[in-house]
Amino acid sequence: MELLVTLVLLTFLVAIVIGIIVLRDLLAGVILLGLYSLIAAGIFVVMDAVDVAFTEAAVGAGISTILFLGAMSFTRHEQKPRGHDSLVTLVFVVITGALLIYGTFDMPHYGSADSPAQTHPQLAQHFIHKSINETGMPNIVTSVLASYRGYDTLGEVVVVFTAGIAVLSILGLVRRRPEEEAPEDAPGDLPTITQDGSEHNV
Amino acid sequence: MFIAATIALLVTMVLTLVRALLGPSIFDRILAINSFGTKIVLLIAVYGFLTNRPDFMDIALVYSLINFIGTIAVLKFFEYDDLGSGAYQEDDF
Incomplete structure (x- = not known):
């Protein structure tokens, strides 16, 4: 039963991350990130790491959501269309993730009685x-x-x-x-003119 | 009985997650995510009784508080485009 709950919650995490990547709406992305942290904290509770879950819920779901919202008040609400460099980024992310997963092979299994602490x-x-x-x-x-x-x-x-x-x-x-200043002219915004001179209407 | 409740909660979470990901307006997403946070709280409570260790109920309470704070922050940002200052005009309300 624990395995089922953990697997379903991990599937939720994957679905949320794909949603965050696909969505252009930054506000939806921020609140989905808060949901991601809440589900991750739920997984930690299921795995008996209550203190980690507490920290994850307070920092991940609570403070970073408010922090992202505060940062968003300086920018616009839509993500700009990406350039051509996203494939290179994908390669780096996959390599980094593979290295991290490779690093976990040295760790003892979850609940293992053979771990050095035991x-x-x-x-x-x-x-x-x-x-x-x-x-x-x-x-x-x-x-x-x-x-x-x-x-x-x-x-x-x-x-x-x-x-x-x-x-x-x-x-x-x-x-x-x-009040009269529109969010498009917020001080943190980048200029909307791209390199080829076309203007994005977001 | 707790197993059935757990599975029902997981199915409900799938439904609200679909609404949160597909929701056309921001209100659909906020409502779905608030509801999903409630389902997480319920899942922690039911799972505690399922494993005969209902010690994590206080964690579930804190989760519901954090969920509420997050929803309030998102709604305030959506209304005012700002979080920091409290110096709103009278006609804002």
Whole structure:
């Protein structure tokens, strides 16, 4: 049953990604991206990675949707027709994806009992039996995240905090444009004249 | 019984996803995606009872909150073409 749910949800992800690629409407693409993150978080819940799912839902579905919408208020709502370079991009994306999938072959299988974390003689037993005494936290995952590898988590928090400050400094400094100015003349827009001089009516 | 509910939810998700991908107007997509988020919340709840571990209900609640915030943001952007400033004119409303 878990396999069925996971497979159906992964199929949804593929369908959504194809839809995002095909659609020219950027607003529809943004809200489909939010849906993608929500489904990915659902898959993480099904695979018992609840903390990852929590982060994915908050960051992917919540914050990045609002971030994309804020970025879209500087541009137009339609994607420009692509040039001739999309085939080269496709080749690079396929090569990168193949390398990433090739890299996963070295990882232990999902739920495998032979993974290094399971076969290490003292590691799991140490965390299960002593983490409550050493850290005082009832949740073992939280004790590993916040105490045993606390400096790593601190680094992550610094990165996220810096990114948040950067986003606020970009979005917060912009004044609302006057009412009579159409969205086509927004300050972030590229010129609509292409190289051969023809003008796109979007 | 939970298996039947799970399969029914997956079928409903297929239907709303079709509407979200094909929907001619933006309102079709927003409505379909809001409904799909609700289905994700229901799926997490039903799946928790299916596997005899209904511990993830609070996660489902947070998902519904995030879904609501996303819908509000999209609708606000669609109405005002802007998210940042709150200085709207009186006749905007």
